[in-house]
């Protein structure tokens with residue numbers, strides 16, 4: 001039976017020859033991501049229920065990131081619980097402060113993501129790792145606890161929707177604009193319970209960093225997972241980042257695999273896109289929303305806090321001054337050092353930005369850049385729900401690092417193409 | 421008997437159900453004080469134990485935070501009836517022994533403050549105010565088994 005890449009990975013993880021959408025299967029998990037918001041609760045549940053064991057301390061990756069460094073006493077307590085558990089259970093890949101970074105940027109960078117694997121994480125944007133031809137999905141604390149204890153979870157095999165990304169991205173248009181355009185087209189529940197499979201020539205010109213921005217936001221269309229097939233670009237990244245267990249299994253969708261729908265996107269026709277408040281699906285071309293006055297620009301997060309994003313922002317900010325509060329958040333310590341070594345920090349400083357430690361910070365309205373009532377923020381993050389970055393009456397405008405940098409310079413939503 | 425709190429809107433998300441500024445705790449009682457705060461600051465005062473939330477599609481979209489379910493449970497909410505649910509939220513509900521009820525046009529069939537009674541196994545909502553019975557598709561058997569055991573971990577514990 002012809003199968004999609006997602007069906008093949010799930011079938012293998014369930015020890016079956018084939019599966020089809022709708023099948024309920026028990027799946028073996030290869031990697032579990034734990035962070036400071038959802039994991040402490042999972043740990044407490046396991047303790048309470050007396051099933052206080054870890055199925056494999058080598059298959060769990062732990063990093064505090066949401067409120068790291070601890071923003072207040074309560075989050076410090078969460079970190080303390082996570083830390084003592086990770087040490088007690090001898091979790092091999094534990095990244096405490098100094099090594100800790102935004103989970104979805106950290107795990108691929110540190111070589112924990114492999115093609116063909118089945119990955120879960122206590123975070124909705126765990127779908128990011130699908131950029132590496134893996135099945136990857138977000139779960140809550142109870143599922144996390146069950147996965148930690150048993151190494152298994154039940155899943156319903158999702159139907160797949162295929163997105164063919166045709167054409168070449170014009171100058172000033174990035175993978176963030178592509179995914180915002182896709183979500184604007186299908187809506188925040190357009191792929192509910194589905195796997196979003198991205199293919200097409202435009203991907204051939206995108207780095208793994210850029211691809212991760214696309215799979216990162218699959219959940220914003222309601223999807224269970226996002227996935228991109230394996231190719232030379234993925235191989236090169238993996239050669240550079242996998243530190244051990246360098247072998248992995250590459251699955252590919254069959255040519256006659258069944259898709260619920262196929263959607264073609266002509267990337268060469270795209271303009272920079274901004275998702276207006278309060279849904280990620282409110283994407284508008286920059287020409288339709290340029291000029292809206294903004295109070296803050298935020299460049300960071302698991303969506304766009306990687307080195308390539310910081311380089312793009314720096315290229316626009318170089319020799320210019322920002323007109324509004326601008327916060328740069330390198331997503332991991334390694335990215336932080338790269339940005340420093342490449343001289344980007346000097347550019348940001350001269351432009352009048354502030355550079356933060358790696359953290360989720362204000363992306364989820366935690367700290368490090370919270371909005372007051374009525375304030376507007378242009379942000380390279382992935383969600384612009386009511387109150388996401390602060391006061392319930394504040395507003396978030398989702399955009400690419402280039403658009404966020406250009407808007408920072410003008411103090412209003414701005415088209416990045418005029419700075420290129 | 422349960423009272424319905426109707427929100428005629430799609431995409432009620434986890435940031436509305438429990439804002440991230442309160443995620444520095446996983447204590448259900450503390451979370452409950454802020455339940456639905458970004459959407460309706462009066463909700464916690466209005467909600468009596470067993471009451472239900474009725475909403476449009478894609479309820480619970482956004483973050484994987486199970487805190488959203490704990491906040492609802494802590495505030496006394498008995499069930500959420502919605503046109504459809506976001507995937508992770510739906511799973512979290514079942515895992516916590518909490519009922520997500522899918523009902524087409526839920527916000528038209530149930531009005532704000534209607535008195536309702538739910539038979540989960542049969543898949544029937546009795547709308548006492550409107551004197552009507554509304555059928556819904558009961559959850560799959562394995563999900564009901566998890567909920568009846570009190571949640572996923574209890575269920576796994578029992579299977580062993």
Ligand code: SF4
Pocket residue numbers: 065066102103104123125301302303359360363364381382
């Ligand atoms: S950066 Fe934002 S979206 Fe990404 S994991 Fe952190 S809080 Fe979630």
